[in-house]
Amino acid sequence: MKALKKLSLIGISALLLSGAQLNCFAQDKTEIPSVAVAETKDMLQLTPEQKTKMKDLKVAKMKETLPIKNQLGEKKAHLRTLSTSAKPDMIEINKTIDEIGALHTQLMKKNAAHQQEVRKILTDDQRIIFDLRMSMEKKSMKHKKTGKPHCENMNEE
Numbered sequence: 001m002k003a004l005k006k007l008s009l010i011g012i013s014a015l016l017l018s019g020a021q022l023n024c025f026a027q028d029k030t031e032i033p034s035v036a037v038a039e040t041k042d043m044l045q046l047t048p049e050q051k052t053k054m055k056d057l058k059v060a061k062m063k064e065t066l067p068i069k070n071q072l073g074e075k076k077a078h079l080r081t082l083s084t085s086a087k088p089d090m091i092e093i094n095k096t097i098d099e100i101g102a103l104h105t106q107l108m109k110k111n112a113a114h115q116q117e118v119r120k121i122l123t124d125d126q127r128i129i130f131d132l133r134m135s136m137e138k139k140s141m142k143h144k145k146t147g148k149p150h151c152e153n154m155n156e157e
Contacts, residue, residue, distance in 0.1 A: 039133075040129070043129050044122070050122070057114060061111075068110070075099050075103060079093065082096060
């Protein structure tokens with residue numbers, strides 16, 4: 001009877017732990033970004049005028065960054081082609097890598113400018129919330145780049 005209780009306890013513990021890990025992984029990969037955006041919008045309590053300005057800024061940024069993102073995709077595909085050829089040309093590979101880096105730099109600058117434009121629309125209180133949420137988002141992005149679920153990286157910081 002004691003063995004059965006121990007076995008049941010071990011089984012339940014294993015299920016709970018595996019479920020927690022799966023839940024953690026699922027949240028990190030799919031749920032967190034959309035939930036975080038919705039929570040941030042709710043926390044900021046934007047006025048209708050602010051919402052309109054934000055939407056206009058977002059559309060303008062999307063129009064501005066889409067061609068750069070398209071070029072980036074093309075350069076990455078070209079790099080894959082160069083890298084997997086029978087006789088890779090390192091000069092051409094390095095040139096393409098530099099071009100990819102330049103496109104990433106352009107995107108980062110446009111994102112930084114957009115973020116500052118958004119901050120101008122906000123009140124002081126909203127700006128604090130926005131800045132904190134952006135900081136959290138950057139940490140989340142760092143975890144995505146490592147390929148580890150957010151839960152595993154929480155102890156590393």
